Amino acid sequence: MIQFAFKRFALAALILVVAVTVMFLMIRAVPGDPVSIMLGPRATPELKARLIAEMGLDQSLPKQLFIYFSGLLRGDLGVDVFSGRDVTTIVFEQLPHTLKLIFSAILWSALLGIGLGCYAAAHPNTWIDRAAAAISVSFIAAPAFVVALLSLLVFAVYLQWFPAIGVGEGFWDTAWHLVLPSLAIGLSWVGYIARLVRASMLEVLGENHIRTARAFGLSERRIVGIYALRIAILPVVTVIGVGMGFLLSSAVFTEIVFARPGLGKLVIDSITSRNYPIVMGAVLVSTALFVISTAVADLINAILDPRARSGT
Amino acid sequence: MTDIIADTSKSRSELAIIIAGVARDPLGLIGLIIVGSIVFSAIFASWIVPYDPIAMNIPDRMQGPSGTHLLGTDQLGRDTFSRVIAGGQVALKVALPAIFGAMTIGLTLGMIAGYGPKWLDNFLMLLFDTIRSFPTVMFALAVVALVGTSLQTVVFVVMATSIPTYGRVARTQTLTLRNSEFILAERAMGASMARILGVHMLPNIIGVLAVLAAMDIPTVIALEAGLSFLGLGVKPPTPSWGVLLKDGYALIRQTPWLVVGGGLPIILATLGFTFLGEILRDVVDPKLRKNR
Amino acid sequence: MTETLLEIDNLSVDYETARGDLKALRDISFDVNRGEIVGIVGESGCGKSTLISAILRLIAPNTRFRNGAIRFKGDDLLTRTEEQMRALRGGDISIVFQDPMQTHNPVITIGKQMVDIQHRVKISKAEKLATAARMLGVVGIPDPEARLKQYPHEFSGGMRQRIAIAMALMSEPDLLIADEPTTALDATLEVQIIERLKDLQRDFGCAILFISHHLGVIAELCDRVVVMYAGAVVESGTVREIFHNPKHPYTRRLIECDPGHIKTRARVLPTIPGEVPDLANLPEGCIFRERCDQAMARCAQVPPLTRLSEGHNAACWLNHAEEIA
Numbered sequence: 001m002i003q004f005a006f007k008r009f010a011l012a013a014l015i016l017v018v019a020v021t022v023m024f025l026m027i028r029a030v031p032g033d034p035v036s037i038m039l040g041p042r043a044t045p046e047l048k049a050r051l052i053a054e055m056g057l058d059q060s061l062p063k064q065l066f067i068y069f070s071g072l073l074r075g076d077l078g079v080d081v082f083s084g085r086d087v088t089t090i091v092f093e094q095l096p097h098t099l100k101l102i103f104s105a106i107l108w109s110a111l112l113g114i115g116l117g118c119y120a121a122a123h124p125n126t127w128i129d130r131a132a133a134a135i136s137v138s139f140i141a142a143p144a145f146v147v148a149l150l151s152l153l154v155f156a157v158y159l160q161w162f163p164a165i166g167v168g169e170g171f172w173d174t175a176w177h178l179v180l181p182s183l184a185i186g187l188s189w190v191g192y193i194a195r196l197v198r199a200s201m202l203e204v205l206g207e208n209h210i211r212t213a214r215a216f217g218l219s220e221r222r223i224v225g226i227y228a229l230r231i232a233i234l235p236v237v238t239v240i241g242v243g244m245g246f247l248l249s250s251a252v253f254t255e256i257v258f259a260r261p262g263l264g265k266l267v268i269d270s271i272t273s274r275n276y277p278i279v280m281g282a283v284l285v286s287t288a289l290f291v292i293s294t295a296v297a298d299l300i301n302a303i304l305d306p307r308a309r310s311g312t
Numbered sequence: 313m314t315d316i317i318a319d320t321s322k323s324r325s326e327l328a329i330i331i332a333g334v335a336r337d338p339l340g341l342i343g344l345i346i347v348g349s350i351v352f353s354a355i356f357a358s359w360i361v362p363y364d365p366i367a368m369n370i371p372d373r374m375q376g377p378s379g380t381h382l383l384g385t386d387q388l389g390r391d392t393f394s395r396v397i398a399g400g401q402v403a404l405k406v407a408l409p410a411i412f413g414a415m416t417i418g419l420t421l422g423m424i425a426g427y428g429p430k431w432l433d434n435f436l437m438l439l440f441d442t443i444r445s446f447p448t449v450m451f452a453l454a455v456v457a458l459v460g461t462s463l464q465t466v467v468f469v470v471m472a473t474s475i476p477t478y479g480r481v482a483r484t485q486t487l488t489l490r491n492s493e494f495i496l497a498e499r500a501m502g503a504s505m506a507r508i509l510g511v512h513m514l515p516n517i518i519g520v521l522a523v524l525a526a527m528d529i530p531t532v533i534a535l536e537a538g539l540s541f542l543g544l545g546v547k548p549p550t551p552s553w554g555v556l557l558k559d560g561y562a563l564i565r566q567t568p569w570l571v572v573g574g575g576l577p578i579i580l581a582t583l584g585f586t587f588l589g590e591i592l593r594d595v596v597d598p599k600l601r602k603n604r
Numbered sequence: 605m606t607e608t609l610l611e612i613d614n615l616s617v618d619y620e621t622a623r624g625d626l627k628a629l630r631d632i633s634f635d636v637n638r639g640e641i642v643g644i645v646g647e648s649g650c651g652k653s654t655l656i657s658a659i660l661r662l663i664a665p666n667t668r669f670r671n672g673a674i675r676f677k678g679d680d681l682l683t684r685t686e687e688q689m690r691a692l693r694g695g696d697i698s699i700v701f702q703d704p705m706q707t708h709n710p711v712i713t714i715g716k717q718m719v720d721i722q723h724r725v726k727i728s729k730a731e732k733l734a735t736a737a738r739m740l741g742v743v744g745i746p747d748p749e750a751r752l753k754q755y756p757h758e759f760s761g762g763m764r765q766r767i768a769i770a771m772a773l774m775s776e777p778d779l780l781i782a783d784e785p786t787t788a789l790d791a792t793l794e795v796q797i798i799e800r801l802k803d804l805q806r807d808f809g810c811a812i813l814f815i816s817h818h819l820g821v822i823a824e825l826c827d828r829v830v831v832m833y834a835g836a837v838v839e840s841g842t843v844r845e846i847f848h849n850p851k852h853p854y855t856r857r858l859i860e861c862d863p864g865h866i867k868t869r870a871r872v873l874p875t876i877p878g879e880v881p882d883l884a885n886l887p888e889g890c891i892f893r894e895r896c897d898q899a900m901a902r903c904a905q906v907p908p909l910t911r912l913s914e915g916h917n918a919a920c921w922l923n924h925a926e927e928i929a
Contacts (some may be wrong), residue, residue: 022553023454137339137590141582143534145541146575149557153571157564208706214662215701216694216721216771230711249449253538257561268542269451271457279457283450290447305711306755 001309004302010134012295019287020072024065032167051081077281082273091266095285097167098262101185102247104178106240109186109194114229114236117197121205121232122224132194145253148184152257156179165259181258185250189243193236217239234301241297245290273312333595340591346584350577354401355600363391363396366549377569384569387560394550400577402552406463410470411525417471418478419521423509425479426486433483440476448473448535456544459521466545470532478521479530485517523596527589530582537578554580608678609778609811610659617658617673627835628654628886629919631672633909634830634840636779641805641812643826643843645858647821649880651835656781658814660697661689676767676779691790693722695839698772699781701721703788704765708756714767715752721771739770742807743800762793772810780805781813784822819862823847828915831855834880837909841916850889851918853896890921898922 052058059067071078077087116136120129156164168177204210205228215224252264259265263282270278302309334340353360363369368388377384383392425436452469459465489495489512498508533553537544540554541561548555553574560570612632619626629651636642657663661676661681674681676697681689701707703739709717712714719729727735733752740748742903743766757763765785772780782801786794798821805812814824822829823843830840831852839852850856857876878895881887887894889895889904896903902921 015445017440018438019445022439022442023446023451044320136339137586138583141530141586142579143530143538143582145538146534146557146578149561149571150575153564153568157568197445208701208703209709211662212701212707212768213709214693215660215699216718217690217692218694218723219690222720227709227712230709243449245447248447252453253541254447267453268544271453271544274457283446283454286447286450287445291445291552294445307757308708 001302004309005299007299008295012291016288016291017069020069020284021065021289023283023287024068025061072284077284078277080278081275087277090278091263091281091285094261094266094282095265096178097260098251098255098264100174101178101181101251102244102263103181105185105250106189106247108182109189110236110240113190113193114197114233116190116194118201118224118229118232120194120198122220123203124202129198132198136195136217137189140188140195142188144184144188144250145257147187148181148254148257151180165275167260175262177258181254184254184257185247193239196235196239197232200235201228204228204231230304234305237300237304238299241294241300244293247284247289248286330592330595334588334591337591337594338586343584343587343589343591346580347588350400350581350584351404353397354404357397357401361391361394361397363394365390365394365551383573384567384572386556386567388465388553389565392556392570395556396553396573396577398432398551399556399574400581402550403533403536403545403581405538406466406470407529408545410467410532411528412472413467413471414474414528415478415521415525418475419482419514421475421515421516422479422482422484423486423513426483427490427505427509427513432477436479437483440479443473444476446473449538452535452539453544456539461539461544461547463546463550466536466539470535474532478524481520481524482517485520487515489513489516501582519596523589523593526585526592529589530585533581533585534578537574606639606640608635609638609640609676610813611673611675611897612655612659612674612676613673615655615658615674616670617654618668619654619664620666620668621884624884625668625910627753627886628883630836631656631909632832632837633672633888634837636811636813638778639805639809639811640828641764641814641826643814643816643822643829645816645822645829646832647817647880647916649834650832652832653783654756654835655784655832656699656813656815659781660693660699661686691724694726694777695775696777697779697781698775698777699783700765700768700785702784704761704768704785705788707768708764710756711770712761713753713755718752718767718771718774722774724775735774736770739774740767742773743767743770745770762789762796765789765793765797766800767802769797773810774805776808777810779811779813781815784817785814787816794821801825819847819859831858834886835883835917836891837917838892839918839920840909841918845913845916849914849916851891851912851923853898853918853922854892855918890919 031050052222075088077091079085080087080090103284116132123129152164155161163177166177168174201224204223210223210228213227218227248263251262252267254260255262255264257266263286267282270276270282331344335344368390369385370388372385375385383396385391386395406521421436425433448469452466452474455469456465495508495512498512503512537552537554537557540552541557542554543558545554546552556570556574560567560572560574564571607783612634615629615632616627617629619628631652632655634642646652654667658667658669659676659681669682672682676692681692684692708714712720715733715736718739719732722732722735725732725735737748737752740751745763745766746752751759759767765788768784775834785801786797789797801812802825811826811929814822826843828840828842829846831838831846831854833854839846839850839855841851846855847859850859854876861875876895879892881891890896890899890907893899900921905921907919907921907924909917910923911917912923
């Protein structure tokens with residue numbers, strides 16, 4: 001198990017290194033010179049030269065890459081052009097808000113989706129199953145930021161059941177502020193997970209060991225809810241892990257719509273103010289988050305599935 | 313020689329069969345109707361719109377929906393309905409070239425990976441996996457931060473991030489076909505690689521990629537709208553569904569119809585293309601259902 | 605002393621399919637007495653599996669009980685509710701399935717699975733674990749306490765089948781159904797399992813309904829045999845009678861074709877010519893007529909299962925020869 005975890009995280013690290021390199025090269029390859037863009041039309045040659053030197057842009061490409069990586073190893077993502085603060089500090093200040101949002105969204109949507117999927121699989125081809133299928137497809141089709149805007153309009157502006165902006169203070173207030181944003185992010189996941197669980201559940205319920213469980217008189221609830229679900233849930237874990245990129249994307253929009261602090265708002269504000277190191281830092285951290293989450297999903301699967309652990 | 317002719321006529325009648333197959337399913341029919349109306353209204357936008365979508369008319373600003381303005385007007389007195397129709401045109405203008413570009417490049421790279429030497433295959437696969445590990449929107453934001461906002465930037469980002477998906481599928485298909493009997497026969501007869509790839513493999517791969525593309529269109533439309541909503545996509549005054557949402561969001565209490573007018577078409581388009589893609593997939597290749 | 609435990613009485617079961625009803629079981633009748641081992645033998649597709657799913661009502665949704673009764677301790681199981689049936693499964697009746705590699709849940713430890721099936725017993729979890737370990741010891745799994753913490757894939761096929769037997773015996777059932785428990789195992793393991801099953805039957809005193817297409821195993825293990833063909837019973841009797849004095853041509857051919865019974869080296873292995881009839885579209889008369897080398901005019905009528913001697917029944921007109929004259 002420990003060996004498996006080690007291997008998996010080594011792979012994650014490798015992907016991350018390649019990803020950072022590719023990103024670095026791509027950004028260097030696109031036309032336009034970051035310093036001119038950052039400073040805008042008022043850039044004086046002296047100012048430009050200073051910034052170029054500060055950011056190491058006068059060095060050769062491999063040298064730049066080396067400097068960047070050695071900085072990363074020390075946890076150094078660069079320095080904010082305006083305030084002079086560490087980018088690392090700024091990004092990690094905002095990260096918890098985004099994580100809270102993402103996890104609350106995936107938590108409720110996974111629970112509901114798994115429940116719906118199990119029910120549909122246990123009662124296939126009933127009207128509830130068909131209704132769940134239709135709702136699933138429709139939910140999958142709803143982009144988070146559109147749902148965010150429409151729910152803001154209906155529930156916050158008109159009905160005023162929920163607050164429109166901010167994150168709130170204290171547990172209950174925070175939770176209250178999370179409802180609409182996490183609804184917006186989670187909605188498409190409910191349908192997606194429900195479909196996934198239904199399909200894998202139907203497959204598992206047809207396997208021989210389920211017949212054994214029935215032959216020993218275990219209750220149907222126990223068979224579906226524990227014996228089959230333990231297996232049917234494995235693809236869900238993978239999908240959530242791989243879906244972290246998608247979740248992060250949804251979070252960016254949702255944070256803007258509900259004026260919540262977080263990575264998304266940080267990036268957008270930094271783009272507007274042309275604060276290039278912060279944008280890079282935030283993109284990097286979110287990529288890392290994504291790569292790590294896929295690795296964690298694999299680890300959770302290994303814990304849930306003893307066969308994956310021993311590699312058979 | 314004759315088989316080329318046979319191939320094209322076959323694919324043409326196949327297309328008719330596929331469309332008929334999609335239309336037979338209720339969901340597929342709904343999808344066809346929605347997608348059809350979006351494409352129709354995009355092509356004939358200039359005849360459909362009752363007002364010029366970018367002409368300001370300050371005295372009529374921020375009017376609610378009425379007989380004269382079906383979906384009301386915005387803060388500059390522009391007709392929302394006209395802007396919604398014109399926005400559909402913009403959405404397709406971004407989505408279609410981006411997806412076509414991604415599909416073409418993905419197809420080429422995928423076929424090279426599947427048919428070429430092993431080291432090239434490994435290299436391309438690592439590259440694909442890496443690009444797939446960027447969160448799309450974050451990547452888009454990074455690029456926009458560098459090169460500034462424009463329609464081309466959006467197209468570029470969408471293309472870059474979806475090439476790996478097409479590439480992977482094209483590679484798998486190429487690998488499968490590579491060892492099939494009719495390709496082996498061609499090779500034995502000394503056909504050139506270009507002929508094998510272009511004439512024999514391409515028609516067999518493109519169907520699967522077309523299904524992927526149909527499923528991808530809503531994602532791209534949503535991404536364009538999203539970036540435009542953030543003010544990082546299509547520039548005002550060009551009407552985009554995302555720009556409508558942005559204007560509506562800024563004045564959500566005064567002009568909520570803008571939010572509805574921008575939001576509903578996105579949901580409808582997503583729904584339409586998703587239905588179409590799902591049913592298309594089942595009709596074209598039932599095997600894909602399990603793999604994805 | 606010979607108290608009837610299970611009584612299958614004129615049981616007919618159909619599968620509703622798109623191309624009409626599939627007559628899977630037709631007028632099946634036989635008994636299993638307490639403490640007795642009864643073998644059911646027949647080719648694949650003869651209805652053996654349908655029969656055991658019918659007894660436990662672990663059936664596909666398109667299964668229809670058309671006629672007859674399944675009496676267990678005198679009580680007709682077909683009139684029971686699903687909830688009452690569930691109380692029976694893994695209680696008074698338990699079952700060992702064919703494929704040991706897939707019979708256990710792959711992501712739950714053997715110990716947990718063995719504790720879970722004791723859901724009707726009101727003892728502590730530690731006691732249940734102790735029972736499970738004891739049972740593993742009984743079927744010959746070494747170091748049972750440690751192995752309870754392991755997952756199915758950490759056991760070999762033979763071990764898994766022994767675990768399945770341990771699980772089935774844990775509730776001390778009155779009837780153990782064994783559905784081809786040794787088919788998936790190689791020959792040496794087969795012998796081990798059969799020997800083990802024999803010993804356990806003696807210790808636990810349960811009746812066993814043993815399904816197999818392997819005559820050697822049946823002869824080794826069983827007291828009585830039921831021969832099935834195409835969803836019907838063609839012959840039943842004691843092992844001695846069936847093997848030494850078979851009264852149905854099908855039984856005779858089955859014995860001839862059994863590799864264990866071929867004493868001289870045969871150039872071509874004997875087989876029964878022809879195919880099992882289509883159960884959705886049964887031919888008139890005796891179901892074996894098409895493949896029988898002794899078929900005659902009278903076989904156009906269905907022969908009844910007739911008692912020939914004490915405990916020996918067969919359904920063939922050949923045994924009615926004197927009546928024809």
